[in-house]
Amino acid sequence: MRDGGNVIKTYIEGFDNALNGGVPEGHAVLISGTPGTMKSSVCLNILYKNHKEEGKKSLYISLEETKDSLLTAMERLKMSDFDERDMFIVDLAKLRIEYDEVDQMQDWVRFITEYLSRRVKEDKVDIVVLDSLTALYSLIEMENPRRELFHFFGFLKQLGVTSFLISEMYPGSEAFGPYREDFLADGNIMLKLHDVGETDIQLRIRCVKMRHVNHDRTYFMLIHRGGRFMVTPVISD
Numbered sequence: 001m002r003d004g005g006n007v008i009k010t011y012i013e014g015f016d017n018a019l020n021g022g023v024p025e026g027h028a029v030l031i032s033g034t035p036g037t038m039k040s041s042v043c044l045n046i047l048y049k050n051h052k053e054e055g056k057k058s059l060y061i062s063l064e065e066t067k068d069s070l071l072t073a074m075e076r077l078k079m080s081d082f083d084e085r086d087m088f089i090v091d092l093a094k095l096r097i098e099y100d101e102v103d104q105m106q107d108w109v110r111f112i113t114e115y116l117s118r119r120v121k122e123d124k125v126d127i128v129v130l131d132s133l134t135a136l137y138s139l140i141e142m143e144n145p146r147r148e149l150f151h152f153f154g155f156l157k158q159l160g161v162t163s164f165l166i167s168e169m170y171p172g173s174e175a176f177g178p179y180r181e182d183f184l185a186d187g188n189i190m191l192k193l194h195d196v197g198e199t200d201i202q203l204r205i206r207c208v209k210m211r212h213v214n215h216d217r218t219y220f221m222l223i224h225r226g227g228r229f230m231v232t233p234v235i236s237d
Contacts, residue, residue, distance in 0.1 A: 008025055011050070012205070017216075018207060018216035019207055020213050026162060027162055028157055030188040038203065039132075040065065042222075044070065047129060048079040051083070063092050063132065071089070133177060134167065145178075145179045169190075176208075186210070187211060188210075190207075
């Protein structure tokens, strides 16, 4: 049972029902999965639909793909006609321009926290996506990863936004990240590719964890059709 309060819908038809309405506002949630499981697309869908349907302001920080690449992906997914002042996408190149000493300082975590604090305060941002934790780790050297990530997740929760952090899983591994980030996060939504027979591959999604929510933990098949994400029961094991 959710402990009251508002939720951020994923706008994946059928999946919000499995989440008992959506993600509680203020949660820091992992979007985890192996490469090619549409993690970025799912996050863009959350931001786009909440912008169009709920008037939510959002910030997408990409440390991997360029802004142009993400905008191209949105066009393919039929996500267009949005106000870039309210759904703001910033990539690594833009961030480096804003803080040209960051590469030498190896202090990307501090820069990102300061950047987020400023944008949330000035622009009243409701939802943040960080794409991805894996890319962030490649930019920094952490002396005590668990402690530093504990403080980073704590910062996100104190910020007052709902945050989605993309985490790459290694094929064949059950770990959701190299530092057990799932223990620090409020929620974990996992995507995976599943072989069905010899020729079919299904994209599946499930909520592994969501604090304060009585959620469904089963797998669903994830489909994108006609500009909409939706889930159906899995066809076969």
